[in-house]
Amino acid sequence: MSDYSLSDDDYYNDEDMFDITQDDDDMNMDDYTEDFKVDTNSKRKSYEIEYESLNQPAVEKLMQQDVAYIIGILGVDSSIAARLLRHSSWNKERLIEKYMDNPNTILVAAGVTAPEPPSVTSPIRTHIGDRRTTRSASKIISTLSSSSKTSSKASSSSYQPAQTRLKAERFVCPICYDDSSDLQTASLDCDHLFCTGCWTTYITSKIRDEAEHCIRCMAEGCCLVAPDTFIQSALAGEGEPTWARFQELLVRHFVSCNPNLKYCPHPGCTNTVSCPAAASKSSLTTVVPAVSCGARGIPGSPEALTSAVAAKEHYFCFGCPIDSDHRPVVCSVAKMWLKKCADDSETANWIKSNTKECPKCQSTIEKNGGCNHMTCKKCKHEFCWVCMGPWSEHGTSWYSCNRYEEKSGTDARDAQSKSRASLERYLHYYNRWANHEQSAKLSLDLYAKTEKKMEDMQITSSLTWIEVQFMKKAVEEADKCRMTLKWTYAMAYYLARGNEKELFEDNQRDLEQAVEELAELLEQPIEADAIPTLRQKVTDKTVYVHKRNEIVLEDTANGFLEGRWKWNARVEGFDEPDQADLV
Amino acid sequence: MASISARRLAKELHEIQTEGCPVGINLLQADDFAAWQFTIEVMGESLYQGEVFTLLFRFDKHYPISSPAVQFVVTDGKTSPVHPHVYSNGHICASILGNEWSPVLSVIAVCLTLQSMLASCKKKERPPDNDRYVRHAPDNPKKTQFHYDGNSP
Ligand SMILES: [Zn+2]
Ligand SMILES: [Zn+2]
Ligand SMILES: [Zn+2]
Ligand SMILES: [Zn+2]
Ligand SMILES: [Zn+2]
Ligand SMILES: [Zn+2]
Numbered sequence: 001m002s003d004y005s006l007s008d009d010d011y012y013n014d015e016d017m018f019d020i021t022q023d024d025d026d027m028n029m030d031d032y033t034e035d036f037k038v039d040t041n042s043k044r045k046s047y048e049i050e051y052e053s054l055n056q057p058a059v060e061k062l063m064q065q066d067v068a069y070i071i072g073i074l075g076v077d078s079s080i081a082a083r084l085l086r087h088s089s090w091n092k093e094r095l096i097e098k099y100m101d102n103p104n105t106i107l108v109a110a111g112v113t114a115p116e117p118p119s120v121t122s123p124i125r126t127h128i129g130d131r132r133t134t135r136s137a138s139k140i141i142s143t144l145s146s147s148s149k150t151s152s153k154a155s156s157s158s159y160q161p162a163q164t165r166l167k168a169e170r171f172v173c174p175i176c177y178d179d180s181s182d183l184q185t186a187s188l189d190c191d192h193l194f195c196t197g198c199w200t201t202y203i204t205s206k207i208r209d210e211a212e213h214c215i216r217c218m219a220e221g222c223c224l225v226a227p228d229t230f231i232q233s234a235l236a237g238e239g240e241p242t243w244a245r246f247q248e249l250l251v252r253h254f255v256s257c258n259p260n261l262k263y264c265p266h267p268g269c270t271n272t273v274s275c276p277a278a279a280s281k282s283s284l285t286t287v288v289p290a291v292s293c294g295a296r297g298i299p300g301s302p303e304a305l306t307s308a309v310a311a312k313e314h315y316f317c318f319g320c321p322i323d324s325d326h327r328p329v330v331c332s333v334a335k336m337w338l339k340k341c342a343d344d345s346e347t348a349n350w351i352k353s354n355t356k357e358c359p360k361c362q363s364t365i366e367k368n369g370g371c372n373h374m375t376c377k378k379c380k381h382e383f384c385w386v387c388m389g390p391w392s393e394h395g396t397s398w399y400s401c402n403r404y405e406e407k408s409g410t411d412a413r414d415a416q417s418k419s420r421a422s423l424e425r426y427l428h429y430y431n432r433w434a435n436h437e438q439s440a441k442l443s444l445d446l447y448a449k450t451e452k453k454m455e456d457m458q459i460t461s462s463l464t465w466i467e468v469q470f471m472k473k474a475v476e477e478a479d480k481c482r483m484t485l486k487w488t489y490a491m492a493y494y495l496a497r498g499n500e501k502e503l504f505e506d507n508q509r510d511l512e513q514a515v516e517e518l519a520e521l522l523e524q525p526i527e528a529d530a531i532p533t534l535r536q537k538v539t540d541k542t543v544y545v546h547k548r549n550e551i552v553l554e555d556t557a558n559g560f561l562e563g564r565w566k567w568n569a570r571v572e573g574f575d576e577p578d579q580a581d582l583v
Numbered sequence: 584m585a586s587i588s589a590r591r592l593a594k595e596l597h598e599i600q601t602e603g604c605p606v607g608i609n610l611l612q613a614d615d616f617a618a619w620q621f622t623i624e625v626m627g628e629s630l631y632q633g634e635v636f637t638l639l640f641r642f643d644k645h646y647p648i649s650s651p652a653v654q655f656v657v658t659d660g661k662t663s664p665v666h667p668h669v670y671s672n673g674h675i676c677a678s679i680l681g682n683e684w685s686p687v688l689s690v691i692a693v694c695l696t697l698q699s700m701l702a703s704c705k706k707k708e709r710p711p712d713n714d715r716y717v718r719h720a721p722d723n724p725k726k727t728q729f730h731y732d733g734n735s736p
Contacts, residue, residue, distance in 0.1 A: 174687050175587070175591065175647055175648075175686045175687060176587045176590060176591055177590060177591060177594045178590075197587075198587070198648070198686065201587065201648050202648050202686060205645055205648045205649055209645070209649065218685060218686045218687060219685060219687055220685035220687050220688055221685070222685075
């Protein structure tokens with residue numbers, strides 16, 4: 001009691017995240033990559049981390065190595081070694097130590113052998129510390145059932161449905177009450193006999209509904225754990241998919257016990273990433289362990305087979321639960337920001353709206369693309385969707401859409417104006433944060449429409465497949481940069497004022513401007529004869545945007561390695577901020 | 584194969600009707616295999632002397648492989664017992680209804696366990712997180728993942 005958890009939705013939602021790698025995903029296109037002059041073979045950058053992607057069989061091999069090791073040391077069979085390892089959270093040293101200390105204790109705890117002497121009338125099982133005895137439920141059951149169980153001593157718990165176990169008295173399954181003469185039964189080493197139908201239903205339910213890999217005997221209070229061979233037999237035939245799910249659960253458990261490994265959080269994916277460089281908590285203040293399992297989209301779904309932008313590569317953070325790439329900001333700051341956004345969600349909700357009023361004529365403007373350069377249909381006024389300022393001034397050195405101009409201290413004397421100032425400050429960053437996410441999504445929506453048109457063009461004009469791919473690459477790059485930009489606002493919100501922050505914001509602004517220019521190009525109407533010119537422009541801009549993104553990522557990553565970033569709030573794992581920097 | 588759930592509940596009901604319920608427990612309603620109600624009171628000396636509670640069992644097609652949803656009825660003027668493992672909305676924090684459920688347990692076995700849980704109560708009080716829990720509780724107590732302490736049955 002006293003503690004419980006309701007399944008809450010996570011406070012972050014990153015379904016819109018995706019990323020592209022520099023290598024080509026689906027085809028060898030030498031002349032195509034030549035266009036983009038992206039170096040695919042360069043060595044690791046400061047914002048990249050070394051990791052390896054493993055598929056399920058590769059992880060199973062690691063598990064088998066551990067099992068073989070334990071068999072060699074303890075001289076037990078593989079089924080016992082596996083159950084001992086799972087019980088010990090795959091900590092081999094601790095398992096060996098405990099086994100050497102007292103093999104029986106750990107064999108009982110792992111559900112391999114029954115405790116001695118086996119108590120026939122065990123009291124209702126309570127948790128450790130509660131020795132209160134109550135009327136035996138086993139007894140209740142036997143008075144309820146018309147006959148009690150009988151069975152001859154089974155030699156092992158291998159799943160052997162057989163009537164030979166039955167004596168003359170007819171067996172009634174204590175769960176389904178079936179007493180047919182041809183009833184097939186099975187039991188673990190404890191001899192608690194049940195019909196095979198009930199075993200199959202029970203095992204299926206444990207695996208399917210409860211995602212449980214440790215399956216105990218069905219008898220009340222019996223702690224024996226079914227060996228894998230028993231489970232496999234119970235699931236033979238129709239249960240094949242459940243058996244596969246069981247093996248996935250074993251892999252997931254193994255991965256969760258190993259700090260060097262993390263299971264891909266994308267739905268339906270069974271890959272694992274190994275990243276020892278980010279296994280320790282202390283490493284997370286100097287590096288953002290963005291990793292990818294290498295797969296794209298939802299495995300098995302049709303979209304994964306196409307090259308559609310929708311089939312995003314499985315990026316996630318190795319260091320925290322955020323299931324996307326949150327570079328350049330480190331985990332602790334990213335988490336603080338998401339928590340702040342969740343806490344303030346009501347205040348900030350209005351920002352997500354897709355319509356605003358023209359700052360000049362007040363007519364309603366709807367945003368339906370990723371570009372933030374808006375032109376009012378009615379009065380032709382050009383303005384910025386984010387700051388609502390005139391577009392003409394964007395891109396000039398004296399105008400900064402990204403930087404928050406802090407009010408001087410004298411403006412905020414009383415508590416009320418202080419809290420208004422702090423809300424304004426937060427909304428500045430949140431507005432831009434949310435806008436990049438929204439713009440990325442709108443760009444993808446728009447591109448989905450364009451993609452179809454481009455494919456048609458390939459048929460009706462002399463353009464080749466490769467020649468119509470430049471848009472896709474550009475959309476992917478723009479999306480990737482928007483994700484970087486998005487997180488730079490989380491970073492800037494917590495950065496202490498000063499030179500370092502200003503340089504950070506200069507890089508941020510340069511990237512933002514480049515991305516907006518690319519986004520504008522992407523919304524140009526597509527006509528077959530204009531394609532070569534558009535292609536050149538888009539390709540050049542894509543290469544430029546890619547470089548700006550590298551600069552932001554690299555400089556921020558170097559800053560973390562050098563300990564250059566100072567915060568305006570207390571951040572887990574970092575030094576206490578200067579009193580003067582606190583906001 | 585006919586539904587295990589229906590066959591099993593038919594059998595349990597038949598035995599209740601022919602052999603009767605244990606002392607202090609009475610079948611109130613069992614019109615179908617979806618929901619049953621029992622009255623429950625603690626016999627002999629206890630903190631709940633003279634109090635009669637109503638227990639509601641809800642079964643899905645996975646019974647008895649998965650546990651029934653069990654709670655005290657708190658409508659029509661009925662109340663749940665004031666007990667450290669019973670919330671004021673009637674939900675019960677008991678491990679045998681959750682991770683320690685065994686398919687060999689029966690409806691009557693659950694009633695007896697809850698009866699003995701009440702009988703052994705030392706102090707009438709609600710769980711410390713009662714208000715917070717009740718505010719957010721799902722309709723079906725099985726949707727809650729209780730964390731059992733050392734004393735929950
Ligand atoms: Zn059965
Ligand atoms: Zn058993
Ligand atoms: Zn994946
Ligand atoms: Zn992270
Ligand atoms: Zn206008
Ligand atoms: Zn602006």
